[in-house]
Amino acid sequence: MKSSFKCTISLLFLVFLGACTHKESKYTISVNEVSPWCIIGFDSQDRTPQERITMLKQMGLSKYGFNRGKGDLSTMKEEFKLAQQNDIEITSIFLWLNAKRDSIGKLSSNNQELLVNLAEMDHKPTVWISFSDNFFEKLSQEESIEFAIEMIKFIKSKADELGCKLALYNHHGWFGNPHNQVEILERLNQKSITMVYNFHHAHEYVDEFPSIVKKIKPYLSYVNLNGVKKEGPQILAIDQGDHEFEMIKQLIDEGFKGPWGILGHIKTEDVEKVLLQNINGLKSINAKLKQEGS
Secondary structure, eight states: OHHHHHHHHHHHHHHHHHHHHHHHOOOOOOGGGOEEESOSSOOTTOOOHHHHHHHHHHTTOOEEEEOOTTSOOTTHHHHHHHHHHTTOEEEEEEEEEOTTTOBTTBOOHHHHHHHHHHHTOSSOOEEEEEEOGGGTTTOOHHHHHHHHHHHHHHHHHHHHHHTOOEEEEOOSTGGGOHHHHHHHHHHHOOTTEEEEEEGGGOGGGSTTHHHHHHHHGGGEEEEEOOOOOTTOOSSOOTTSSSSHHHHHHHHHHTTOOOOEEEEOOOTTSOHHHHHHHHHHHHHHHHHHHHHHHO
């Protein structure tokens, strides 16, 4: 009887210990939950919306971001409808602003069409907004901040009408500088506006990334992963760079738990193969993160 009791206690202790160990393993990114990004217009197979949705389902992926691709929005409504019918979530949509075509109070015909289409959608993705550097080339730092704030307010009014959230997206140039984005967000002081951080636009900030993480974490709503080497290339599979492992770990240590994105972004390759490379790289990163958390 005593032996049986001891065995039961020992078993319960092992179960408890295992549960605790599992609970403490915070360094895990769910591969099935990652969101592919830049997969439209970056695909040598030039997939149709139906083919793209089918590919994602076969890969076990349930969400992705919608980028404009080649500028053709004629199949956008079809794609959103197909995604909804197949229980695929379109998490985000990219709104690129260029000073040659967009200004405060007036958007390009392409951007207007994108917003008109969104108005007809049941599902409302987050609008990821970014600026071409031609907006800021002749402006001082203060003028750039003030202009960006006013333009973002204008876009937010449009997003609010649609029922969409808004996030700032770091691309190249002045607006791609995370310090500038944080200053903009601090001055806007609107919690509904967040930030997307892209590893493929982070090369020049690698050395200061530990301090950048602390600044951007309060505003961060998405991180798109990529292999990172300071000298490039810009697009590199996850776990083929020198810095992404530590950058991911620093984000997790600072309290960011996702969501995470993976990239297509190579026009000359089959996007399925590119995504699989990133998924395999992420699995390798996960194995290293698990060791760190054990």
